[in-house]
Amino acid sequence: MIRDNTALPNEEDICLLESINSKDILRIAKNHNGKLGGLITILGDIQSEYGYLPEISFRIIADETGVPLVDIYGVATFYRSFSLKPQGKHLVCVCLGTACHVRRATMVVEELERQLGIKVGQTTSDGEFTLETVNCLGACAIGPVVTVDGRYFSKVDTTKVKAILEKVQAGLLEDEESLAAASDG
Numbered sequence: 320m321i322r323d324n325t326a327l328p329n330e331e332d333i334c335l336l337e338s339i340n341s342k343d344i345l346r347i348a349k350n351h352n353g354k355l356g357g358l359i360t361i362l363g364d365i366q367s368e369y370g371y372l373p374e375i376s377f378r379i380i381a382d383e384t385g386v387p388l389v390d391i392y393g394v395a396t397f398y399r400s401f402s403l404k405p406q407g408k409h410l411v412c413v414c415l416g417t418a419c420h421v422r423r424a425t426m427v428v429e430e431l432e433r434q435l436g437i438k439v440g441q442t443t444s445d446g447e448f449t450l451e452t453v454n455c456l457g458a459c460a461i462g463p464v465v466t467v468d469g470r471y472f473s474k475v476d477t478t479k480v481k482a483i484l485e486k487v488q489a490g491l492l493e494d495e496e497s498l499a500a501a502s503d504g
């Protein structure tokens with residue numbers, strides 16, 4: 320018998336390929352279905368679980384909740400906190416809003432790209448870092464601002480990039496004093 324290699328993969332195959340547990344996604348969808356803000360909560364929980372929103376999860380959510388795929392996709396792409404691509408263990412965001420831009424935030428981006436060996440929007444091959452830019456992080460007075468996994472680094476210039484990355488890799492992100500040292504020192 321000739322195997323049809325052109326056939327589209329089924330849901331089970333896709334989950335296997337992407338290391339996704341469809342039962343887990345179904346459980347999350349059932350937990351919040353019908354509640355106020357349910358869809359956003361469902362997407363938030365899946366994002367927390369997998370670090371991104373696997374495409375297959377949209378189908379599972381649509382089946383469970385009855386929300387059309389186009390609406391789920393619309394919400395998932397509207398909020399910056401959701402990602403449709405797998406992200407690195409650490410998310411580095413550089414603010415390129417006006418206040419940070421005039422303080423040379425683009426040079427910080429270039430330095431991060433150089434040290435990580437990736438461009439904005441990409442993830443390092445070891446899966447450690449994803450680099451993104453945003454328009455304003457709401458802390459204009461202390462710019463240029465960089466966040467790593469939601470923690471703020473203030474007045475960042477190119478000379479501080481290496482220290483920040485080293486502290487993150489050393490697992491010191493929870494240490495507020497070390498962050499202050501990296502930001503202000």
Ligand code: FES
Binds near residue numbers: 414416417420457460
């Ligand atoms: S412009 Fe960078 S924090 Fe507002």
